[in-house]
Amino acid sequence: xxxxxxxxRNLTFEIGRxxxxxxxxxxxxxxxxxxxLGANGSGKTTLAYLLMGCDxxxxxxxxxxxxxxxxxxxxxxxxxxxGVTLAWQEPARFEGITVREYLTLGRQDRAPESALxxxxxxxxxxxHRRVDKSLSGGERxxxxxxxxxxxxxxxxxxxxxxxxxxxxxINHIIQIIRTLKEAGGSIVLITHQxxxxxxxxxxxxxxxxxxxxxxxxxxxxxxxxxxxCVRCDGAVCGY
Amino acid sequence: MGTELDTLRRTLPMVGAEPAVLDDTRIAHVxxxxxxxxxxxxxxxxxxxxxxxxxxxxxxxxxxxxxxxAQPIHMCFGLAHPTGVQQIKINVKVEDGASAxxxxxxxxxxxxxxxxxxxxxxxxxxxxxxxYTEGHYHGPHGGMQVLPHATIRIGKGARYFSDFxxxxxxxxxxxxxxxxxxxxxxxxxxxxxxxxxxxxxxMLKEAVILRGERSRGLxxxxxxxxxxxxxxxxxxxxxxxxxxxGHVDCMEIVQGQAxxxxxxxxxxxxxxxxxxxxxxxxxxxxxxxxxxxxxxxSPEQAVEMIVSxxxx
Numbered sequence: 001x002x003x004x005x006x007x008x009r010n011l012t013f014e015i016g017r018x019x020x021x022x023x024x025x026x027x028x029x030x031x032x033x034x035x036x037l038g039a040n041g042s043g044k045t046t047l048a049y050l051l052m053g054c055d056x057x058x059x060x061x062x063x064x065x066x067x068x069x070x071x072x073x074x075x076x077x078x079x080x081x082x083g084v085t086l087a088w089q090e091p092a093r094f095e096g097i098t099v100r101e102y103l104t105l106g107r108q109d110r111a112p113e114s115a116l117x118x119x120x121x122x123x124x125x126x127x128h129r130r131v132d133k134s135l136s137g138g139e140r141x142x143x144x145x146x147x148x149x150x151x152x153x154x155x156x157x158x159x160x161x162x163x164x165x166x167x168x169x170i171n172h173i174i175q176i177i178r179t180l181k182e183a184g185g186s187i188v189l190i191t192h193q194x195x196x197x198x199x200x201x202x203x204x205x206x207x208x209x210x211x212x213x214x215x216x217x218x219x220x221x222x223x224x225x226x227x228x229c230v231r232c233d234g235a236v237c238g239y
Numbered sequence: 240m241g242t243e244l245d246t247l248r249r250t251l252p253m254v255g256a257e258p259a260v261l262d263d264t265r266i267a268h269v270x271x272x273x274x275x276x277x278x279x280x281x282x283x284x285x286x287x288x289x290x291x292x293x294x295x296x297x298x299x300x301x302x303x304x305x306x307x308x309a310q311p312i313h314m315c316f317g318l319a320h321p322t323g324v325q326q327i328k329i330n331v332k333v334e335d336g337a338s339a340x341x342x343x344x345x346x347x348x349x350x351x352x353x354x355x356x357x358x359x360x361x362x363x364x365x366x367x368x369x370x371y372t373e374g375h376y377h378g379p380h381g382g383m384q385v386l387p388h389a390t391i392r393i394g395k396g397a398r399y400f401s402d403f404x405x406x407x408x409x410x411x412x413x414x415x416x417x418x419x420x421x422x423x424x425x426x427x428x429x430x431x432x433x434x435x436x437x438x439x440x441x442m443l444k445e446a447v448i449l450r451g452e453r454s455r456g457l458x459x460x461x462x463x464x465x466x467x468x469x470x471x472x473x474x475x476x477x478x479x480x481x482x483x484x485g486h487v488d489c490m491e492i493v494q495g496q497a498x499x500x501x502x503x504x505x506x507x508x509x510x511x512x513x514x515x516x517x518x519x520x521x522x523x524x525x526x527x528x529x530x531x532x533x534x535x536x537s538p539e540q541a542v543e544m545i546v547s548x549x550x551x
Contacts, residue, residue, distance in 0.1 A: 054529055080535040092526040095461075095490075096548030105534055105544075151534060 003068065005030045005186050006051075006155060011062035013046060013209075020046045022209035023062070028155070033177060033187045035197040035217055037224045038206035044190045045089065047206075048157045051188070052086040053079050066155065083154030089163060089190075091144040093132050099143055100127040103150050115146035118179060120172040137164035145176050156180050157188045162196050174199050194221050243272045246319035250346040253407055254374030260313055268313040271296045273325050284308060285339070295326040304334035304364070311372075312339060317346030318353050321382070326356040333367040333397075343373040350411070351382035359389040363397035363425075375405040381437055383411030390418045393425040395451065403431040406550055410439035410468070417444070423451030423480070430459045432550045435468035435497070446475035449483035449512070456485040461549050464497035473502040478512035487516035492523055492546060 006028040013021040021043050028034050036044050049057040051064060053076040064071045071079055094102065103112035113123040119142040129135065131143060141164050148156050162173045170193070177199060180187055191197050203220035205213040213223045247270060248258040260266050261278060267285050270278040274291055281287045284306030289298030296316075302308060318325055333339060347353055363369055377383035393399050399419065410433065419427045429445050447456035458474040476485035491499040503516035523545050531541035 052529075052533055055525060075532075075538075076529060077532040077535055077537050077541075080533050085535075086533045088526070088530065092524065092530045094527055094545065094548050096551035097544065101544075101548075105531070105536060106540075147534060 002030055004028060005032070005067060006188075007063075007065040009063045009065075011047075011050065011064065012060045013050060013057070014060045020209050021050070021059075024206075024210055026204060026211060028186050028188060030186060031181055031184065032202065033181055033189055033200040035189045035191060035200035035203035035220070036206060037191070037197060037203060037220055042206040043209040044206055045159055046209075048086055048159050048188065048190060051155075051157055052076060052084065054086075080151075083185075084157070085148055085151055085153040085155070086157040087144045087148050087159060087161060089159040091140050093135070093140065095130070095132050097131050098127065099129050099131055102131045102143065103147050110150040112146070112150060115149040116143075118149060118172075119143070119146045119176055120169055121146070138166060138169070141165055142169075142172070145173065149176060149179065152183050153180070153185050155186050155188065157190070159190045160192065161189070162191065162193050170195060197221055243319040244270060244277045246348065247272065247277075247315055247317050247346050250317070250348045250376060251315070251344060253348070253376040254344045254346070254404075256313065256342060256344055256374070261315070263310075266310045266313060267308070268315065270315045271317075271325070271327065273318060273323055282308060282310070284337070285312065289329070295328050297328045299330040299332065301332045302334060302337040302339045302367075302369075305336045306334075307337070308339040311342045313342050313344065315344040315346065316355070316357075317344070317348075318350065318355070319348070320353075321349045321351035321380075322353055324354045324356075326358075328358045329360075331359065331361040331369070333361075333363045333369045335364045336366040337364070338368040340370040341372070343371065345373065345375045345385070347383050348376060348378045349380075350378045351380045353382060354384045355386070357387040357389070359387070361389060361391040361399075363391075363393045363399055365395040366397060367394065368398045369400070371399070371401045373401065373403045375403075377405070377408055377411050379408050381409035381411050381439060383409070384414075385411065386414045386416075388416045391420070391427070393419065393421045393427055393454075395422050396424045397422075398426045400428045401430065403433075404550075405433045407434075409437060410435045410441060412440045414442045415444065418446045418448070419456070420448045420450055421454040421456055423454060425451055425454045427455070428457045428459070430461075432461045433463075433470075434546075434550055435462065435464045435470060437466040437468065439464075439466075439468040441468070441470040441472075443470070444473040444475070447477070447485060449476070449478045449485055450480060451483070452480045453482035453484075454480065455483070458487045458489075460489045460491075460501075462490075462499065463492040463494070463546050463550060464499055465494040466497060467495070468497045470497075470499045471502070472500070473504065474516070475504040475506075476514045476516070477506040477508065478514050479508045481509055481511040483509065483512040485514040487514075487518075489516075489518040490549065491520040492549060493520060494522065494542075
């Protein structure tokens, strides 16, 4: 068995007296797409922010090892430079910055044209547009995924990558996720959409800050739909 | 005179202009140093009547009715010495249906204790159009005091666009006061972008008075402050007639020990008029910063990219 790319052990995150993540354990293998399912407030996005090292997200306890290295001492950009990145559920908008600039970030080795084409946006129509309020929610989401593609990350954390995407374009998003994997990356895929979750290699269901069920994507989707919560019996997760 | 002209020419790239524009016979220009006119050229349809007095360059610029000036008119004013005073008093008339673009370059590359005053009256007749782009460079020393004051009257269906920028070097003391009155179906868009450092001080007051029916106005200000710079930005929009629409949009990014204030003032005097405003003051947006850091930029690189975008 290959060593896991990401190894989370006993991860706990509290805000005041509220426990958001509760002794969470999870491993992600190289080249794995791992779907995270769970009701709103179950801790999925908090986990994403802890993995990325967002401001204010310092674990109360536990460890996160990425390729055997403890991530916590590393700042956000240092994690990114090691190959970890995050695509936000609601991506930021940048006044004045063009799509080309956003996708390349001053680096010559990033190919914005092909990344845009892969997310289904015509490069000649979008490269000179600005990453601001003029983009629709769906367009902004696709550009966010294109920016992840240009990074060729070792671990991409995608928080609701298909939110706001029209039904006809979901296949683009699914293909992008597969492309990230084919390029050698692993993906933590946070999603509420079944057809997106089903492309994963494995899946886990969060509830009350813990993983309460893990298995194949189909098993976890069915479990989630069945509203079976062994831990809280519906009291915490709102089933 | 040659030395002063050469100095101002060499400084043009600081505001994004090429020195060669002053040699092109198709392009109108005026170059003023202190209260002397060093160079001027006009083109068909443009009357440029400027004269030197002891305490100002005084005169008028007229774009004749129905004429479209194809190439931008370059107005280059400045001082090539560390000290001095320059005052410009100019009337600009854009006659019926005429159209022009003015690139105004205000260059004070060596200023240590210098002053520039501009008093302008601009009148756009019915259907006229004027785009007025004003680029300033005040050198590195922070010794410049700049007071541009203008009254702009926009006639029926006329369109006025202004874009003030001061992005390189120090600001010194800047006190802008623009009053724009817009008649029926007229349009005024005022944009300003300023990057202030050290002990720079900015007072920026822009007022758009929408007098005519279906007149429209936009005031958009972007200011980035660092060091101990100070800025007070006042955007006033009044709507007096049916269908008038106005918006004030002010963003100030504050870093270091800098201070900023934004005062949007909106007044509506007709039930079918509408004015909106938005103002944001603070540090660089956290989510924007983290997004760029999640792509591998250091915090410093991320701030630089965000700021450069805001000031475009």
